[in-house]
Amino acid sequence: MSTPRLAVFDMDGTLLDSVPDLAACSRELLEICHLPPLTDTEVRTMIGNGVLALVKRVLNAGREKQKAITAQPYVLPFTEAEAVQTFMELYTPRATQLSRLFPGTQQALEQLKDAGWLLAVCTNKPEVAARRILDDFGLTSLFAAIGGGDSFAAHKPDPAHLLGTIKQAGGKVSRSVMIGDMPPDYGAATGAGVKFVFAAWGYGSGALAAQADGQVASMADIPSALHALLPA
Numbered sequence: 001m002s003t004p005r006l007a008v009f010d011m012d013g014t015l016l017d018s019v020p021d022l023a024a025c026s027r028e029l030l031e032i033c034h035l036p037p038l039t040d041t042e043v044r045t046m047i048g049n050g051v052l053a054l055v056k057r058v059l060n061a062g063r064e065k066q067k068a069i070t071a072q073p074y075v076l077p078f079t080e081a082e083a084v085q086t087f088m089e090l091y092t093p094r095a096t097q098l099s100r101l102f103p104g105t106q107q108a109l110e111q112l113k114d115a116g117w118l119l120a121v122c123t124n125k126p127e128v129a130a131r132r133i134l135d136d137f138g139l140t141s142l143f144a145a146i147g148g149g150d151s152f153a154a155h156k157p158d159p160a161h162l163l164g165t166i167k168q169a170g171g172k173v174s175r176s177v178m179i180g181d182m183p184p185d186y187g188a189a190t191g192a193g194v195k196f197v198f199a200a201w202g203y204g205s206g207a208l209a210a211q212a213d214g215q216v217a218s219m220a221d222i223p224s225a226l227h228a229l230l231p232a
Helices: 019-032 040-044 051-069 080-094 105-114 127-136 159-169 183-192 206-211 219-229
Strands: 006-009 118-122 145-147 176-180 195-199 214-216
Touching: 006 159, 019 040, 019 051, 019 080, 040 051, 051 080, 080 127, 105 118, 105 219, 118 159, 127 145, 145 159, 159 183, 176 183, 176 219, 183 195, 183 206, 195 206, 195 219, 214 219
Parallel strands: 006 118, 006 176, 118 145, 176 195, 195 214
Antiparallel strands: none
16 A cells, blocks of 8 residues: 655645734734834745744844834843743734634645545644644644644754654655745755645745746645645
């Protein structure tokens, strides 16, 4: 019997439109730091490389805005590690307050599962937050593995993150597909030797589609696209 096919999904910008809650928590963090706020559109460009990178980008942008308002020197009221901890304390309890699954997500996942596919998540979001989100949407039971940004020694674009998730799910590299919207997703897939499908509805640039093995316009189209890319 052949190894089941495995569909590995990024989370932010692929399964989940997470900008509303990430942006709201970013603004709360900036308010605590007495820095000017950022718009949802500004925060959207900062997502994809994990919480540490997001917090750094948010604080740097806030400091730049502050510098434009006043020439006074600014000192962060706590360490970078404390800033990350504060952000996660704000975000984890409310990760699905405003965020929503992209249209057709649950149906697409269920169709793949019914067709015999294994499913996994490979996200740079901390595992506890990823699990909380999937629990809130009632999706956890669909996934054979949830590889968060802190689940392994490395995270995307390092292929070790994707390879660890595939192993945890009981999949095989040659029978796996990565679905994502950002360069870290593509980098992990390419480094791991896994086919990559560009999620055109997400946060990434359409230029990434030219490098992908395929692109899909919506989650509703994922099952047919994956069947065509990796036949049974």
